[in-house]
Amino acid sequence: MRQSQELSLCAEFLLPSTQAFLRTPPYHPAFPSLLSQRVFPYISAMVNNGSLSYDHERDGRPTELGGCTAIVRNLHYDTFLVIRYVKRHLTIMMDIDGKHEWRDCIEVPGVRLPRGYYFGTSSITGDLSDNHDVISLKLFELTVERTPEEEKLHRDVFLPSVDNMKLPEMTAPLPPLSGLALFLIVFFSLVFSVFAIVIGIILYNKWQEQSRKRFY
Structure with a gap:
């Protein structure tokens, strides 16, 4: 993902999905301590099976899988963000220093995602806002060798989940x-x-x- 000067991605999906967020500094009168606990802009990730919603008041902390600070404001060069999913391993890396070097941000094993992906970007404006330009979004299909057992396990995944993390079950219609x-x-x-x-x-x-x- 390539962007000019600044990058801000924030989405909330009620459908089963995996989301990566890049949050700008929040303003929460009810939670003033949030500003002192982390430096913004901040990248975070969550996995949703359709039963969760992003907690904007607490910057998604209750459902956050991991995160890191990404200082991308007012830069004079392009910055990049890569989201990689291979063999139930979710990795997010960034290149924000203008050195064409990837820096680790989030690494989560045991992420189970179903087949049939949809990719999208979205944004939301709160009390504080910035102007951001997403220049391009590139997708690559990786060739991965799997054993017959791994292929069957991958094929049998119908709802997103994370090992050792219990997500609320969806209410069947x-x-x-x-x-x-x-x-x-x-x-x-x-x-x-x-x-x-x-x-x-x-x-x-x-x-x-x-x-x-x-x-x-």
Whole structure:
């Protein structure tokens, strides 16, 4: 990923995904200590199986896999960020010193991602904002040799996960009602409504009869 002068990536997906964030300095009146705990801009990563959301108030710390500081503001040369995923190993490196040398930022083993990737960039503006230009996004498919067992394990992954990290399970959607079930629900609802109306009319008539008897 190549960018000019500055880079800012921040995304929030409710779908299963893996995200890399580059955060600019936040302003949190409720959490003033956050500014003293790390130096911004800051790169972080998270894996989401669809049950998590990015905590903007705490800069994603509850779901963060790792991170590092990336001083990319007001530079006079291009800076680069690479995200590499090979054999369940997620690595993020950066070249922000203008020396064409990669520096390690995040390395997380045991990341399980399903096949069928979608790549995207997004941004969000908070109390403080900067102007950023993402110049290009390059994708490379790596040739990796796998044993039959590794290939089967890779093929059987359906939701993103991380070893030794328990993600909340997604709530399975309820199956849609069949036509017969929907008909029976509507039918018995109507029968119950008619029955309740009839009972109400009978009770009302009895009450009127008792009221008339009191006057005679």
